Amino acid sequence: MRQETAFAGRARERQQALAALTAGPGVVITGATGLGKTALAASISRDLPVFWASAAQTMRQVPFGVFGGLLHEDDQIHPALIPAHVTTRLVRRSGRKVPVLVIDDAHLLDDSSAGAVLTLALGGKVKLVVTAQAEDVPEAVRMLWKDGYLCRVDLAPFHRRDTAELLRALLNGDVASPTIELLHQRSGGSPRALADLVRQGRETGQIMREGGLLWWREGDDEVLTATGADFHCWVDRDPDKALELLDDDELRAPVLLLSGRTREALDLRTPLTVAFGQAMHGKATPELTDPKHASVIAVANAWSTGEIPLTDPVLGRWLYEPGELKPMPWPLLDGYVRWLRGERNTAIARLREAVVQHAGGWRWFHSEAASWLAIGLAEEGDPDEAEQVLATVHSDPIALLPGLRLKARAAIAVAHGDLTAAANHLEAAIAAAHEAACPAVELDYLIEAMHLRLPVADELDRVLRRVEGPRLIASGSAALALTRRDGAELLHRALEMDRLGLGRLAWRTAETAAAILKRREHPRTAEAIVLVARLRELLHREAPADAPRGLTSREMQVAALAVDGLTDREIAGRLSVSVRTVESHLARVYHKLGVHSRQDLPRDLRRHRRQP
Template sequence: MSHGVIPTQFVARDREKERASAAVVSGRGAAIVGPTGVGKTALLTAIADRLDPTRYAVIRMVATEAGRELPFGVFGAMFDGDGRPDRLLPELVRRAGTRTPVLVVDDAHHLDNWSATKALTLASHPGVRLLVTARLDAAMPDAVVALWKDGYLRRLDLSAFDVGGTAELAGGMVGGEVAMPTVQLLHQWTGGNPLYLTELIRFAESTGRLVQRDGLWWWRGPLAVPPRLVELFDRRLREVPDGQTDALDAVALGEPLSLTALESMASDGVEALDDKGMLHTTDLNGEIVVRLEQPLFAALLRSRLPRLRRRRLAAHLLAVTDPAAVDLVTRARWQLDAGGPVDTRLLIHAADASYQDDPELAQRLARRAMENSDAAAVPLANALVELGDPAGARQMLEQARDAAGTQGGRLRVSLALAAHRCWVDRDPAGAHQDLTSLRAVTRARAGRAALDGLDALVLLFGRHTTHALRRAEQVLTGSPESVPARLALGAALALTGQTTAARATLAQLGTQQRSQVAYATGAAAAVLGFIDQWRDHDAPIPHSAPGSGQLPVGMRTAGRPLFDWPLLAGHQRWLSGDRAGAIARLREAVVQQSGGQRLFHTEARCWLAICLAEYGEPDAAAQVLGTGRPDRVAVIPGLTFRAAAAIAVARGQREAALTAIEDATRDAREAGCLAIEAEYLAYTMELTRHRAPSHVTNRLATVTRGIDAARLVAVAEAALSLHRGDAAELIDHATRLDALDLPWRAWQLVDPAAPSAPDGPRAAALVSRLRRRIAAPAAAPAELTAREIEVASLAGSGLTDREISRRLNISVRTVQSHLSRIYHKIGVHSRRDLPFGR
């Protein structure tokens, strides 16, 4: 990774550079206005450097606050010491010679009134150009404002980057693609300020906080403040009187902190700090809460808090804050900071709630709780797994089991060991055997309910959906409070096609704050999100924290930023036909699901492989699918075979594809997953069209009647219409799929049906709309993948294999492989015979 070859602060400012350059060439110049740190100077330099030196002579000056005390201070060096400002224009002309002089003034808000007036006079001269920067929030002479107010210079307002600009800057600096969760984290920390971003990324590079995994750059570890920004913040801190530092430190330690609590701790100076722009207040549920304006500033203050002051402030926060108004993780952290007696149960629950998103904190909480209770061994082991030490986690659990003083304590740790075997060791069958052995020696009703509830989840992740459903129903009959059983039942109902019942079952977990299984509410959010994508094309994507991202957020923590969960964000884009977008998000999901408990690793890997194959990258898809040993943990049965079928289709191996999808369908049917079976049968119909065997069409019709998810039913019914081959019916189904935001599925129907459709104008309009949505060229055969269509279009337009490889950033050999499959699929022999192009 190297930032030396990529511009820094003016990355993602191409539009501004073009506008400012045009203002110099065709007008009087430009004024770049914005707050501190948005890259005004960097952009000014970039614009000046790109001017043609044979036409323009650039004369640079920097106004300073000290120079403001001297008349014509910034221009003093131009007067040869005689103090005559009327010589400025002749001197500029003399230096420029035959070229046009361009006067560049950085920080024009520091100009004295005389210099500002002179600059305004120069701006009116047709033979001179001006480029200036000014800070938006600074007091400045009226003549500086008149530069753009009176129309002499074109004003360009620079603001902080949005998430897209942050991604562009970060990617440019590291020389590669930055994972979206990391982009969002960088944006949240910096507010999109280019100076902060640049320094933070450089610092992360030098300290190893940015790491590359599977071609994406990820932030790893806690936030730390770069040295250059420390100097910047220190200058601001020197402006804060001693009496106001307690208020700053209290907010840094407790944010978001209620204004009432803050004023009880540090009544002096709160308004002054707000006036200086150091605090940010918002109304939260009818109460004013306070944060520091800049997260990096808050992180610096927390890192510098002396131990005794930290203890004093944390103890005061605990004393003045209503426990019901503060999330349990924050309150537990305050207890650690206060250094006094702790609520062991609170620390255990907080460690259980935070081990995925902040395993370092969870480990601290659990180790402190271990001093009083062996029950903390379970969340401590979970934290160790997330920190990459599964062997240490197992050893911790085994020691805790052997040392347990009660039968209940021993059972609790034994259940954690079974869960470890299922999700960490990837052995659900072995975990089920362990639980079966435990059942034989467990007599207490509550213990059996806990055991059987976990077993229902183990069966679910072992792809024994029907058994999981029955086990969960049995548990809930006697123990309706069992969270694992309710989670297993909801997921199993969804997979069997009973999505309404599944939603009702899982919705009861949405507000639970202290669950028996740490990931229960997050996993429920994941399954609910998946269900909703089957039911509604406008379904919201569940949120996740930018840390591990293995699960959506099931328990809200104050102040934690939330973003779209990559796994379902990718799945949603796949359904809507945006394969390129789906691939980007699913690549992130695969990385997130490759560490810790890896709950949905199989789903992330298979969905990515399917998207890559359908995008025309079967070799990359096969590499994703074939990485490592076969994974025995999955919720969706047959998904590996479904991905293999997509790869075979992309390679033109239709018989292999049919064999693979037949295996996938069998797995789904044996597991009792009607919804999944319907998806696989519909895919079989798309591969075979009017040649589908009768047992496939009959089974799909039967299965569809047992499913209540609108989008899935629409896909199944559209697939059945393929078998009948009626053009009008196909157009009707394609219109329905398009309305449900399933354009690629609609295209599979409409493209072959349109030529014979009885309502030609309607069919033509639908073809045109779908072609725009999925970027398909005219007359593209439906069996081609998205990437094959792209390659065929470029080849048909006359580009060579090497030109296509450069355009699409793939190898020449990959281009040739694509073309070979394209020729085979559409029955032509060379690029001259391709029926479409651009």
């Protein structure tokens, strides 16, 4: 193991041990087998005049056996003088430097050797580095730290974060969180066992790179064992053929739900479709015993409940079934719920993992994973990668949430500044959700449409009356409040969504509330400003840049698109205005900024293209 990676996850312990050795008489490093005691001892002493002695079970019957390398067979030394003799030999070897004696596995020392080590610690002429398992050690060794002669550094099993750090160092790259969890559990927190697993994974090809992350892969028999209708639907992606083979409503239900025939599925009234219909209205849903069906309901419930269910760390495609391994948060919904909270970076990281997980096996939720990731990337200003991600599910006939890919396309269009295309995609998404009788999904799209200032308030009000649940109602009510431009009401809604864990929408609403209240010099302006500042800090959002030299928001938008190289006609098409209007806006921009053409416009105007 390379020196720079050997102590990843052990930086604090190494610093403590090194300080005890360089500034004091030495250190005792304790811990169970496989936790890196010997490696740490070697690391802190490698540049010093060191003599290394290792105890062993076979030497326990030999008095002073560990000092065999420092004692000659013909030495006739009284046992009481052996520590002084060892000191003399070490000092001669080290020249003018203070010698360092490493005693490895001191829990295996015979009593005579243990007593000699304690005497050396008392003498102060030799520095000691002692490794031992803390249980069942000779009393003389225990006295080294118990009576304060040497500092003790205890190595505990790795926490998950330590495992992640060592894996990144060993593999020289970012590791998927399910792989971190899997190898953490299998290594038992032992750095040695973890290094052995990595070595095995490299030799067997089980460690591979997918989606920019390193993964541990094991046998995936979902595709290999699929037969009949399952093979036609989930492997061949031919739900029509699968439905021809199925006459049992329980078996037809998931095929219909996941192939865009939502209304037909709801008519079956199976436990799965009944639960799905309840989820689509924000109602409480019953627990389903089938893990795949329960996974469908968890996805359907994600926005209304904000719950992050558990999965296994091997495949991570379905809700957790009790087994040998402990569960971990399901990356698919961990990412989506974190996005709703406003935890952007973590959300995108988890959704990247979800895309890789659901690109294999039956791929029930591949479309949802890719769409949510594309939305996140687009809103973070990376529409090109968002388009690449979305292209992976472009023609896939399997998708649970109707219109979600269209919502992703709208987010990409907004990131490109093409508001007309964004509006068209959102209107199509709203229609798809409405046709599928999924009011909770329709509500989600209508809220986004309201933030784009599309005239959908009446539709939103209609849908809002059909759903239940505080998160759905709070989000929809906040979007409706945008039409009334009532700052106090918007502030109330922002506070409500913040309390419900909807940080992203709370922040967007609070920004609008603060602007309105400030403009009207309302008494609650300070409260709104404080909320905005807190949410910006919590969500790592920067304050919006000031408008350059008094440009209006529309002038900034037009100027930003001009900087991107769009013609007047292209800008007019994107913003749904006339070419003459664009020309007028640009003329005012040139005058205010003191420039004469679009080539003279400041490049940093691009940052004003996207609005909160």
